[in-house]
Amino acid sequence: MFRIVGIRLEMHFTFLLLLGYAAWEGWSGVPEAPWLGMAWFVMYVLLAFGCVVLHEFGHALTARRFGVRTRRILLTPIGGMAEFESIPRKPLQEIAIAFAGPAVNFVLVGLILLFVDFPGPHDLLMLSFAPSAIFKQLVAINLVLGCFNLVPVFPMDGGRVLRAALALRLSYLRATQIASWVGKTLAVLAALAMLFVVGNPMGAVLFAFIFYAADREYKMVRQRETEAEFWRQWMERFQAPPPPPPSA
Numbered sequence: 299m300f301r302i303v304g305i306r307l308e309m310h311f312t313f314l315l316l317l318g319y320a321a322w323e324g325w326s327g328v329p330e331a332p333w334l335g336m337a338w339f340v341m342y343v344l345l346a347f348g349c350v351v352l353h354e355f356g357h358a359l360t361a362r363r364f365g366v367r368t369r370r371i372l373l374t375p376i377g378g379m380a381e382f383e384s385i386p387r388k389p390l391q392e393i394a395i396a397f398a399g400p401a402v403n404f405v406l407v408g409l410i411l412l413f414v415d416f417p418g419p420h421d422l423l424m425l426s427f428a429p430s431a432i433f434k435q436l437v438a439i440n441l442v443l444g445c446f447n448l449v450p451v452f453p454m455d456g457g458r459v460l461r462a463a464l465a466l467r468l469s470y471l472r473a474t475q476i477a478s479w480v481g482k483t484l485a486v487l488a489a490l491a492m493l494f495v496v497g498n499p500m501g502a503v504l505f506a507f508i509f510y511a512a513d514r515e516y517k518m519v520r521q522r523e524t525e526a527e528f529w530r531q532w533m534e535r536f537q538a539p540p541p542p543p544p545s546a
Contacts, residue, residue: 305358306370307351316375317343345432346439349403350378353443356402357395357455358382364391376504387470389462396458403444410437451488451505452481452512471523478516485509 299307320339328335351371357380358368369381386392410433417434450456457477464473485505492501 302355303359305355305368308370308372310372310374312375313373342435345436347373347378349406349436349439349443352402352406353399354378354380356398360395360398364395376507389465392462393459396455396462399455400444400447403440406440407437407444449484450480451484451508452477453515454508457481457512471519474516474519478512481512482509485512
């Protein structure tokens with residue numbers, strides 16, 4: 299779409315489907331005021347993803363402090379993703395980058411609560427364009443984003459913190475493997491809960507995607523580690539000094 303501080307902000311085409319779905323839900327869900335319902339649901343989605351963008355820029359700008367460039371920030375119907383050129387192998391740097399996104403959300407909550415009261419159940423269900431109601435919705439959105447991303451489900455932020463903490467004592471590959479196992483196990487349990495307890499198929503799809511992402515990232519790290527070890531051995535073999543000539 300455009301660039302912010304040199305970082306491309308892109309939108310997957312399926313995000314438009316999400317906006318269309320939100321508009322339909324608002325129109326059909328508020329029959330006494332369909333236009334108001336449609337506008338409210340679409341605005342709610344845009345507000346939520348505005349917070350997602352700020353969350354991802356928290357990651358991206360913190361990564362920039364450590365010399366890591368961000369290729370782009372991509373918005374999809376299930377959230378946003380900052381695509382880095384690399385992940386720092388220094389665990390404390392990865393922890394700082396991972397925490398930066400939720401920290402942005404919690405800072406926004408603190409700033410907004412300077413002007414409005416903490417939202418209650420009635421505030422979250424009320425269809426109103428009053429500024430106070432909108433700001434209370436923003437408080438709820440940022441609390442959910444901040445807390446949800448700290449759950450230790452790799453490759454979400456909490457899972458990356460887990461991987462970095464493990465990497466303080468284990469190899470990077472082993473730490474990624476354990477974090478991936480934990481993440482995939484929790485993702486399966488959460489998906490089953492979404493299907494059979496909460497009755498939310500979209501939530502189950504979200505955790506299915508997280509399962510896939512955890513498995514994919516572990517395989518990518520394993521491949522990079524294998525290639526790096528191959529080239530390290532190759533360089534050692536062909537750059538080793540020649541053996542001394544046999545003595546007479």
